[in-house]
Amino acid sequence: MKRIYELSRELGVSSKKIIEILSGLGVTVKSSLSSVGEEEEFMVRSTIEAENKVEVSKETKKEEIEKVEVENKDLQKENATKVAIKEAPELATKEKETEVIEEPKVEEKKILYISDGMTPREIAQKINVKESEVIKKLIKLKTLATINQALNISLIESVVKEFGYEPKLKEEESLTFEETEVENVADLQPRPPIVTVMGHVDHGKTTLLDKIQKTKIASKEFRGITQKIGAYQVEINGKKITFIDTPGHEAFTAMRARGANVTDIVILVVAADDGVKPQTIEAIQHAKAAGVQIMVAINKIDKPGAQPEKIMQQLTEYGLIPEEWGGKTIFVKVSAKTGEGIDELLEMILLLAEIMEYKANPKTLARGLVLEAKLEKNRGPVATVLIQKGTLRVGDFVCVGAASGKVRALINDRGKRLKEAGPSTPVEILGINMVPEAGDSLIAVKSDKEAKLMAEKMLNRKKELQIQRMKKPTLSCFVQGTDLSEVKELKLILKADSQGSLEAILTSLAKIKEENVTISILSSGTGGISESDVMLASASQAIIIGFNVRPSNTALKLASEEGIDIRTYRVIYDLIEDISKAIKGLLPPKYEETILGRAEVRQTFKVPKIGLVAGCYVVDGKVTRDAKVRVLRDNVIIHEGELSSLKRFKDDVKEVNQGYECGISIKDFHDIKENDIFEIYKLVEVAC
Known part of the structure; x- marks a missing residue:
């Protein structure tokens, strides 16, 4: 008995080839780890030997055919010259006749060069129309936008086509930020x-x-x-x-x-x-x-x-x-x-x-990715780069994110200096003018001038991406600005307070059916919304749904930075109804919670006529008397309500800032324990 991958090494063919041969012979195998008996091994060996013989005979036949073809071509040339001498006058008259025939003129389409992030005002100026006309076309495409709002590339293309232009991405941008060069399959190794x-x-x-x-x-x-x-x-x-x-x-x-x-x-x-x-x-x-x-x-x-x-x-x-x-x-x-x-x-x-x-193709200019970067005292900016395609050589000019320079040295993981690094090779590079960010692209170019120009464009591109990052998909705006015939995917990350609640939500979501919309659950689990959930949402363009749970402080800040939509619910029917309305485009405007601050309960006191008062320390932001409060225990919501009193020592106050202590009592709620977190917030309506 032999495994398929062992047999492939002996015969000098791929495991895939052996699996194909076996399936053709009626033998079913699951993978390269599967074992084959002596009979199957003999059948495979015989098939490969037969194929090799056929290939040899094909080559000899091919050589014979080529010889015959060469001889035939020589005879054809001789005959063609004789015929050409006889028919020369007739051909001349035919040529004159063909010259008289005029081909119908084809109207050339007007080309408009566009770039990602253009505003309606910029589009109007380029095609010489009123700004209101561009806005009308956007409304026709089911998108509401201001004249100075940055639009995505697909929307810009749709608007430009509405005006009869053929959109084309600027060459300088396409060369810089997208893989436009067509790979030659023969060069791939x-x-x-x-x-x-x-x-x-x-x-x-x-x-x-x-x-x-x-x-x-x-x-x-x-x-x-x-x-x-x-x-x-x-x-x-x-x-x-x-x-x-x-x-x-x-x-x-x-x-x-x-x-x-x-x-x-x-x-x-x-x-x-x-x-x-x-x-x-x-x-x-x-x-x-x-x-x-x-x-x-x-x-x-x-x-x-x-x-x-x-x-x-x-x-x-x-x-x-x-x-x-x-x-x-x-x-x-x-x-x-x-x-x-x-x-x-x-x-x-x-x-x-x-x-x-x-x-990958090792023959092109290098493309790579920064894994980490640092500033060292004796060596200057150092970037650890993984080469993805092409070959990077000492002396190459490179653009690394917003940094640029000439490669002075390439050092591998064992501290050895290299002259060049091919695909999938990790190396440290020296010679760039500043420290790039992890995740930045490395692009090798032909000159220092080109590297600096590209680095400048990369910096502008980063600023645009930061603006776009704040425009991640939201539940309220899910179907806006899209073609109704386009199949959309609503990506969700679900977090709930218990496994029972989670199963009930998943079952209910599975029943929601809407044409051209699919609901995809990327992740689901119990417990508070973590930083990891926000990072997954950012990477996958997803929306986070929380049931009876809240995000941690770090997760909340990261969500704000990344522009991630986090929706929290206390009633399962509200959750299902909102998602159902979102995929139909009927969800009303979102009231976004503006978190004013957080206070931690350090001690509790019983005060006559008032009830239980929590001695708190404001750990973040501020606490205001007229705001709403949410009580969290291990990032799980146990109560939502209003403040009944806010005191600083014995005095009633309107607000208490970060770093100060205060006394808080909550209306109709007395189950307060030490280490509970009071989240103070207001509801503010936000537009898409």
């Missing part, structure tokens, strides 16, 4: 797969990465790895694998939120003695939202309480079904401590890379 390791805390991610480094790099290098630059390569059987060393799925998603989807494969590390945990589930959700391949490494199999079969069973609930159970996910049992299974894990990565056929 296999590249190393790019791998990110994710999972729950203490499940052994760092230990696993360290073990891979020591066994595959440190043993070959004197005194181990010289330096760690956020990414590194290992080599197995002459083939390389690139690992990205990230702190977790938050950083992974943060880069994707900036438009940087750099990973090919995610290795999900799960401890065999612990099982699936909240961060494991989050890692699965983030990897699936990114659309990357997932492999599972069941770690700590050397421990006495290890139950790998139980882990495999748990992960089937999240759509990760092992290949041996009929699924498509590769599972590998490893021990980061002893090194058991490490070689098999690396082999499986290479096998998956072979099946997926990751390729």
Whole structure:
């Protein structure tokens, strides 16, 4: 018995080819890990040998045919010259006749060069019409906009077409920010797969990465790895694998939120003695939202309480079904401590890379992505870059986000200076004029002038993107400005106070049916709305729905910065009704909560005639007497109401600012405990 991938190595063909041959012979196999018997192996070998013989005979026949064709062409040329001498007068008269015939004139379309973020006023000036005419066309397209409002590129194209122009993106922008050059398939070559390791805390991610480094790099290098630059390569059987060393799925998603989807494969590390945990589930959700391949490494199999079969069973609930159970996910049992299974894990990565056929063109100018950047005392601005396509060489002029310069040095993960770096190679670059941001693009150009000009455009582009970031999809504006025939997807992230509530919401949402609209639940769970939820929403253009829960302070600030719409509800029918109205375009204007401040309960007192009074410390913003209050316990809402009194010492006051203590009592609510949070807010109507 042999596995398919072992047989493919012997025969020098791909695993995919062997699977195709077997399926053609009526033998069903699940994947490259499947085993084949002696009969199947003989059939495969015979088929490949026969194909090779046919190819050889085809080549010899091709040579013979080519010889005959050459001889025929020579004869045809001789005959053609004889005929041409005889028919020359007739051809001359025909040419004169053809000259007389006039072809009908084709009206050329008027081309208008456009750019992302143009305003109705700018469009009106370009096509020489009144601004009101542009606004009318926008209303026709079911979009309300002011004359100075920045529009997205698809909307600009639609408006320009309404006026009879053919929209065309400016060449300088298309060359800078989009991949306009057509790839020559012949130039594409296999590249190393790019791998990110994710999972729950203490499940052994760092230990696993360290073990891979020591066994595959440190043993070959004197005194181990010289330096760690956020990414590194290992080599197995002459083939390389690139690992990205990230702190977790938050950083992974943060880069994707900036438009940087750099990973090919995610290795999900799960401890065999612990099982699936909240961060494991989050890692699965983030990897699936990114659309990357997932492999599972069941770690700590050397421990006495290890139950790998139980882990495999748990992960089937999240759509990760092992290949041996009929699924498509590769599972590998490893021990980061002893090194058991490490070689098999690396082999499986290479096998998956072979099946997926990751390729890039090394012959073009380099394109890459900044993983991290810093300012060093002796070396100046240093950026760790992962080359995605092309080849970066010492002496190349580069634009790295808003930075630019000439590459003075390329340093790999072992501290060795390189002359060039090809696709999937992580390197440190020296020579740029400022520190770029993680997630920025690296683009190699032909001159210093071009690099500086591009860096300036990148800076302007960043400002535009910051404005656009504040215009993420909202529930109120979901169907505005879209073609009614266009299929839209409403992406939601659901958080609830209990599993029962969550299941009830999911069941109700599944019943909502609307033509041309699909509801996609990217993530669902219990507990407060976290920073990780906001990052996933930002990366996936999603809306966050909370039922009886609230966002943490950091999540609230991040949502404000990223322009993420967070909707919180206390009644399930209101939640379902709002989503139903949103997909029909009937949702009334949103009343946005303006959070004024937060106060933490430090102590409680019973006061005669007043009742329970909470001694609070204002940790953020301010508390005002006329505002509404929400009581949070572990980020879960336990009451919403109004203040009945606000005191500073014995005096009634209108407001108390951050950093001061105060006494707060809440109307018709007395279940106040120490460490509760009072969230003070007002409702303000907002337009789309």
